[in-house]
Each structure stands twice: as C-alpha cells, then as structure tokens.
Amino acid sequence: MVARPPVRVTVEPMRVEDIPAVHEIERASFTAPWPSYAFRQELEGNRLARYLVARDGERIVGYAGLWQMVDEAHVTTFAVAPEYRQQGVGQHMLLELLRIAETVGASVATLEVRVSNMPARRLYEKYGFRPVGVRPRYYTDNNEDALIMTTAELRSRDMRVRLQRLAADLRARTGDPASDAADGGDEMLIGGVDAAGGPAWADDDRMAGGGA
Numbered sequence: 001m002v003a004r005p006p007v008r009v010t011v012e013p014m015r016v017e018d019i020p021a022v023h024e025i026e027r028a029s030f031t032a033p034w035p036s037y038a039f040r041q042e043l044e045g046n047r048l049a050r051y052l053v054a055r056d057g058e059r060i061v062g063y064a065g066l067w068q069m070v071d072e073a074h075v076t077t078f079a080v081a082p083e084y085r086q087q088g089v090g091q092h093m094l095l096e097l098l099r100i101a102e103t104v105g106a107s108v109a110t111l112e113v114r115v116s117n118m119p120a121r122r123l124y125e126k127y128g129f130r131p132v133g134v135r136p137r138y139y140t141d142n143n144e145d146a147l148i149m150t151t152a153e154l155r156s157r158d159m160r161v162r163l164q165r166l167a168a169d170l171r172a173r174t175g176d177p178a179s180d181a182a183d184g185g186d187e188m189l190i191g192g193v194d195a196a197g198g199p200a201w202a203d204d205d206r207m208a209g210g211g212a
C-alpha cells in the first residue's frame, strides 16, 4: 500500500521547456545530478531516447527516461519530487515507460540502481525487474555498487498479467472511472494488443508509446 493517498497524474513526453522543473527534482533526488544541458542534449540530440514527465495539474512532479538499445530498453533516469513520493507517481511513470519500451520493440527493460536504494528497488521489483548482476563501485561519489535489474520478456504472459493488474490497481486507487472496465476485462486483454498498437495492459488515457 502507498503511505499517502495516491495522486492522479498525467504522464506526457518531456519538452525542453520542462527542463527547469525537471532539474529541480533532479537536484533534490541525486547526489550527482545531471546538469540541465544533459537533458537538453537528450531531448534534442538522442533519437534513441524517450523522456517523460508526470504532472499534477500544471506542476511537474516526476520524470523518467529510457534509451532504446537494440532489443533492450535501458532506464536512464527516474525520480519523483520529494513531497510527491509514495503516492503512486513512480508507478504511473513506470507503467508508461514499460509501455513505450514494448512499443518501440524492446524485449526486456533493464536498469542500474544503487544497492542501498530500497525504495527504488522495491518499486522496480513490484513491476517485474529482477536482480541479474552487480557493477562493482559503479557510483563514483561513494564507490557504491550498482545492482543490475532486468524484466522478463515484456511480451511474456507473466509480465502482461503483472502489468495489467498493477495498472488496474493504480486506476482503482486513484479513482479513475476506467478502473471498473479494466478490472472486468483483464482476462480478455491478456496477451492482446490495443487498437493503437500498444500493449493491452496500458492505460488508455496516457500517451501512445513511441510517440515521444
């Protein structure tokens, strides 16, 4: 269960004008934050990158990104504003990121996380990431190891069932009226693809994958 009432956010492609708000969250979240220009370079110069923001109304409350690396989607960054944590924002973004990963043709998603970062590890585990290795002393600020976490095949039945259930739970908890239909339709959707070509477990009211 989330510790606070879940907040309903929209998840959209990141734009250049979002970078100041994104950078504020970045600085509040990481000991070695990316500079603003790194986000700009990613948005303007990296065709293999997809970046998202989560908004509560107009306010940007989280962001996430991935690189499409052949058949792997590599999560490059992921953070929620401190005052919006434990309200489901990370889950909204991860669902969208995994939807994009599948839509751009990735077979799995992978990432590195500090071994001590239990909130992030728990979030990723909940969404089907499993530890597959360690990069010793990966983080140069404190020589901490990185845990490599990777999903099962995104198109596998296990992943589809997991993500459908989590998406339905999240919609129900945020009072989304679509949740009843989603709950009732789970079994019909397993293994299917929605009319827009995206994975069937994805929220209908969010960005179509691959369009960022």
Ligand SMILES: CC(C)(COP(=O)(O)OP(=O)(O)OC[C@H]1O[C@@H](n2cnc3c(N)ncnc32)[C@H](O)[C@@H]1OP(=O)(O)O)[C@@H](O)C(=O)NCCC(=O)NCCS
Pocket (backbone or CB within 6 Å): 001, 002, 003, 029, 030, 077, 078, 079, 080, 081, 084, 085, 086, 087, 088, 089, 090, 091, 092, 112, 113, 114, 117, 118, 119, 120, 122, 123, 124, 126
């Ligand atoms: C990790 C982070 C993105 C999680 O975002 P969030 O919006 O707070 O996460 P959610 O509210 O969607 O929580 C989803 C799940 O994550 C896990 N989780 C989140 N915060 C947690 C905490 N403080 N302790 C334990 N588990 C936690 C739980 O499994 C939770 O599921 P539950 O609600 O069923 O218990 C956020 O803590 C953050 O921005 N941290 C700093 C930046 C960072 O570490 N990024 C990851 C880099 S790899």
